[in-house]
Amino acid sequence: MEARHLRYALALAEHQHFGRAAKSLGIAQPPLSTQIAALEREIGERLFDRTPHGVFPTAAGQAFLTRARSALAEMNLARVDAGRAARGETGxxxxxxxxxxxxxxxxxxxxxxxxxxxxxxxxxxxxxxxxxxxxxxxxxxxxxxxxxxxxxxxxxxxxxxxxxADHLVAVVSTVHPFAGRPSVEIEQLAREPLVVSADAAGSYLRSLFEPDPLDGAAIARDIHTIAGLAACCAGVGLGPDRMRLIARNDIWFCDVEPRFRLPxxxxxxxxxxxxxxxxxxxxxxxxxxxxxxxxxxxxxxxxxxxxxxxxxxxxx
Structure with a gap:
């Protein structure tokens, strides 16, 4: 049994006439009659009554047609789903x-x-x-x-x-002495308590300071925590210049001199x-x-x- 057999049976049930059903399917009437007869032999039941007034589904045919509609609908959905998956629209x-x-x-x-x-x-x-x-x-x-x-x-x-790409900036509370300055020197930062991310403390910032003030730095989970701790005067926050996109009115950003490009x-x-x-x-x-x-x-x-x-x- 193939999908075309289901379509043939549904067309015949709709038009109730072999000739009209064949025309709607774009095939000749004899092949349609042959295929419906073959389908009935495969099912083992008579699916349609052929009468002088038309072709009508039997009780077995009605049950078959109900499943056939569902099966074709599922096949169409499977085709649509496959296409969506192939285009990256699902998954x-x-x-x-x-x-x-x-x-x-x-x-x-x-x-x-x-x-x-x-x-x-x-x-x-x-x-x-x-x-x-x-x-x-x-x-x-x-x-x-x-x-x-x-x-x-x-x-x-x-x-x-x-x-x-990013370069390093410092963030401080608006009441910190650095507030209002366009930039701050590395040497000045080395004398301040610092707030940094775990990424920064464990890698690229250590090369900036001698001796290393990061051992006593506050470790923040993300840039919002860095900015929040800086606002609380817990220390000078260090992070990427994209931190400037954080909208707060209680912090101030300074460039770090000399300019230090982050990874x-x-x-x-x-x-x-x-x-x-x-x-x-x-x-x-x-x-x-x-x-x-x-x-x-x-x-x-x-x-x-x-x-x-x-x-x-x-x-x-």
């Missing part, structure tokens, strides 16, 4: 990110992806850069956004592309991941971060594991 995407990425560029990316792919189940998790990298390498995430490139076993099988904000994913959902997400990233597309193409072209990857990374 799941697991994204891990550091808090500062929520200032830029993730709000635009996530918002656009949700609007254009509402059927995709998007799992979002804030993680430190090292934890996000580890989760990506372990297969627990599909995309990781952190500061600096992932490290560890398997990192060579990741594609990592910069999606944002780039990076987006990573497994090069062997050919998921249409990932391809759709990368397309949205391309649209919201114009500088990313060319870099991404270049990285994929040079990566040996990218051979055979589905070419679904264009702008949609």
């Amino acid at each position: 799941r995407l697991r994204l891990g990110f550091i808090g500062s990425a929520l200032l830029a560029p993730l709000p635009g990316v996530i918002g656009r992806f949700r609007r254009t792919h509402p059927k995709v189940r998007l799992t979002l998790q804030e993680l430190e850069s090292s934890a996000a990298s580890a989760a990506l390498l372990a297969g627990e995430l599909d995309v990781a956004v952190g500061r600096g490139a992932p490290r560890g076993a398997g990192a060579e099988d990741l594609v990592t592309v910069p999606i944002g 780039d904000l990076q987006m990573s994913f497994r090069v062997t991941d050919s998921s249409p959902v990932l391809a759709a997400f990368l397309s949205v990233v391309r649209q919201n971060c114009p500088d990313v597309g060319g870099r991404l193409d270049d990285l994929l072209a040079r990566h040996p594991a990218a051979t055979g990857r589905q070419p679904a990374l264009g702008v949609s």
Whole structure:
């Protein structure tokens, strides 16, 4: 039994005449009669009464037609669902990110992806850069956004592309002596209690200070906590210049001199991941971060594991 047999039976029930049903199906009447007879033999029941006044479903035929309609509807839905999945319109995407990425560029990316792919189940998790990298390498995430490139076993099988540059800024309470200044010197910061993120304290900020004042620094989970502790006069907060996007009237931002560039904000994913959902997400990233597309193409072209990857990374 094939789908066409179901369509033939439904057409015959609708038109109650072999000739009219055949015309609606675009076939000749004899093949339709032959196919209906073959269907009845396969079912083992007479599905239609042939009378001088028309062709009408029997009780067995009515039961069969009810199931046939449902079966065809399910087949059509299966076709639609398959197409949506192939286009990345359904499925799941697991994204891990550091808090500062929520200032830029993730709000635009996530918002656009949700609007254009509402059927995709998007799992979002804030993680430190090292934890996000580890989760990506372990297969627990599909995309990781952190500061600096992932490290560890398997990192060579990741594609990592910069999606944002930052330099270091200081944030203080509006009653702090630094408030009102456009900039502050590293030497001045070294004499202040500091508030930093765990990422920063464990890596790139240690090279700035001698002797090291970070051992006594307050460790904050994210940039909003850094700003909040600075507002409370708990110390001078240090973080990326995108912190300036935080809207508070009780804090002041100063550039740090000499200017210190932080590790780039990076987006990573497994090069062997050919998921249409990932391809759709990368397309949205391309649209919201114009500088990313060319870099991404270049990285994929040079990566040996990218051979055979589905070419679904264009702008949609």
